[in-house]
Amino acid sequence: MMASYHPLVKRLLDGEVSLAELPPELQAEGEEALRLVGAADRAPVALSPALEERVMTAVRSHAASPGNRAWRWLNTPREVELRLRVRPWTVWAGALAAAAGLALLLVGRPASGPGPGSEARGGTRDSVFVRFVLYAPGARRVAVAGTFNQWDRSAAPLVPAGTSGVWTTTLALPVGQHQYAFVVDGARWVVDPAAPAVDDGFGRRNSVVAVTAQGAQL
Amino acid sequence: MGVPLGFEGEATDAEVVRAVLAGDVERYAVLVRRYRDRYARYASRMLGSRDVAEDAVQDALVRAFDRLADCREPDKFAGWLFLILRNRCYAERRRRQRQERPLDSTDEMFAAPDRPDGAYEQVERAHALERALQHLTPEQREVFVLKHMEGLAYEEIAGVTGATVASLKMRMHRAYDRLRELMKEHL
Numbered sequence: 001m002m003a004s005y006h007p008l009v010k011r012l013l014d015g016e017v018s019l020a021e022l023p024p025e026l027q028a029e030g031e032e033a034l035r036l037v038g039a040a041d042r043a044p045v046a047l048s049p050a051l052e053e054r055v056m057t058a059v060r061s062h063a064a065s066p067g068n069r070a071w072r073w074l075n076t077p078r079e080v081e082l083r084l085r086v087r088p089w090t091v092w093a094g095a096l097a098a099a100a101g102l103a104l105l106l107v108g109r110p111a112s113g114p115g116p117g118s119e120a121r122g123g124t125r126d127s128v129f130v131r132f133v134l135y136a137p138g139a140r141r142v143a144v145a146g147t148f149n150q151w152d153r154s155a156a157p158l159v160p161a162g163t164s165g166v167w168t169t170t171l172a173l174p175v176g177q178h179q180y181a182f183v184v185d186g187a188r189w190v191v192d193p194a195a196p197a198v199d200d201g202f203g204r205r206n207s208v209v210a211v212t213a214q215g216a217q218l
Numbered sequence: 219m220g221v222p223l224g225f226e227g228e229a230t231d232a233e234v235v236r237a238v239l240a241g242d243v244e245r246y247a248v249l250v251r252r253y254r255d256r257y258a259r260y261a262s263r264m265l266g267s268r269d270v271a272e273d274a275v276q277d278a279l280v281r282a283f284d285r286l287a288d289c290r291e292p293d294k295f296a297g298w299l300f301l302i303l304r305n306r307c308y309a310e311r312r313r314r315q316r317q318e319r320p321l322d323s324t325d326e327m328f329a330a331p332d333r334p335d336g337a338y339e340q341v342e343r344a345h346a347l348e349r350a351l352q353h354l355t356p357e358q359r360e361v362f363v364l365k366h367m368e369g370l371a372y373e374e375i376a377g378v379t380g381a382t383v384a385s386l387k388m389r390m391h392r393a394y395d396r397l398r399e400l401m402k403e404h405l
Contacts, residue, residue: 004395013394014365014372014387032405036397039343039404040366045258047272052250058280063243150239151290179288189290200288 009033127172128211132182134158134192137165139184146180146206148173153183175213179206235292238283250279253296257303263363264307266352274310278303300378304360311356343404350400358393361386 011017012030022030132144142158148171149155158167179198182190191197192207200206229237229248237245254275261271282289282299289298351359360379364370372383379386398405 005391005398007391010391010394014390033394033398035343035405036347036394036401037366039340039347039401040362041344041348042259042367042369044255045262045268045271047254047258047268047275051254051272051276052247055250055254055276055279055283056244056247058276059243059246059283062280062284145290147287150236150287151292153291181290206288 005029005033013037127174128213129170130173130209130211131168131170132156132158132180132192133166133168133194134182134184134190135166136182136184136190139165139167141185142167143183143186144169144171144180145183146178148178148180153186158182173209173211175211177208177210179208181206230293231295232292235286235289235295239286246283249282249295249299253299254279256296257300260300260363260368261303261307263348263351263367264356264359265310266348270310274303274306278306281306297378304379308356339404343401346401346404347397350397353400354393354396355389358389358396361389362393362397365390 005013006026006029008017008022008026009030010033012019012022013033013036019027019030019034134142134144136142143153144156144158145151145153156169156171158169160166161168179200180192182192184190189204191205195207195209197205197207231249231252234245234248238249257278258268258271258275261274262268265271265274278299282295282302285302289295291298351362354362361375364375364378365372370378372386375381375386376383381389
């Protein structure tokens with residue numbers, strides 16, 4: 001069995017020292033090691049021109065499948081413009097009814113105190129207000145990004161609750177299961193310590209909240 | 219309605235990703251053209267076969283489309299796609315090992331072009347290295363491919379693989395010794 005390369009020769013291969021910097025007794029070993037890495041073929045590898053069409057054929061097929069379409073429909077945020085023709089008295093009546101409903105909800109479901117985690121409150125029939133809370137003392141800014149806002153790091157900032165290090169925001173999320181994570185100082189992704197997490201398949205963890213018409217389940 | 223885009227070359231990855239997510243599926247071809255060959259060399263060296271690598275790149279691109287809504291940072295689509303391809307390459311190696319079908323670097327990918335007579339040894343050495351790479355552990359092979367074939371620094375490799383620079387160096391140094399042993403006839 002051949003001996004291992006001298007540590008200095010390994011540093012030569014790593015590009016940390018030059019051949020000239022090796023002592024004379026390691027020159028030959030260094031030259032041999034350079035021949036080894038010099039044999040690495042760096043030529044580009046071209047794949048079949050048909051690959052693009054094969055990928056796009058599969059992509060179109062997946063995009064057209066009912067399940068995929070439904071998932072994308074649920075997952076894609078959109079702007080909705082409503083045009084209503086109303087009589088003024090109906091607006092006031094509606095506002096009073098909404099206020100009464102909100103009061104009932106708040107009485108029936110008191111909010112918990114601040115702390116890590118998320119909680120849900122009533123919203124509309126198709127969406128539920130979910131409160132996101134993160135204890136992040138020292139953070140300059142915190143946001144929550146997830147499948148509900150296309151992982152946009154600036155779409156849903158949290159606001160500090162005083163000087164306690166607690167950050168919070170409330171979002172109206174559509175019914176369904178959502179994955180999310182907090183973004184601290186615009187760069188650091190943090191899972192919700194109070195929520196279950198799943199592997200995103202690429203070595204990172206996402207928190208999960210399941211929103212039903214009755215509320216959110218962590 | 220899709221996100222308005224300029225010419226293909228001007229659209230950033232993030233713009234294309236958002237357009238695709240908004241329903242403009244055909245825009246995905248921009249990303250396919252942009253990355254299909256960029257990662258071909260990595261996949262080929264990791265898998266030891268251009269044909270198997272082509273399947274891996276194709277699967278990775280389709281899988282990336284399926285999970286595009288999970289792409290947290292669309293402006294870093296390239297790195298995200300690389301992770302998908304990397305997982306795919308590792309999975310393929312494991313699958314081959316279970317089936318006891320070792321990947322062999324014998325296809326035309328490694329057929330060297332005609333060289334002057336004096337370069338014969340270099341060609342032989344290059345073939346020997348390709349074969350020897352397949353005898354390293356996947357982790358050792360990956361760090362060698364990324365550093366000495368893709369030209370990445372240790373810090374960049376750490377960024378895409380999640381490993382520390384110290385552990386990458388340890389893998390690499392073991393790879394140097396193993397390659398020296400495997401290639402002793404050609405050095």
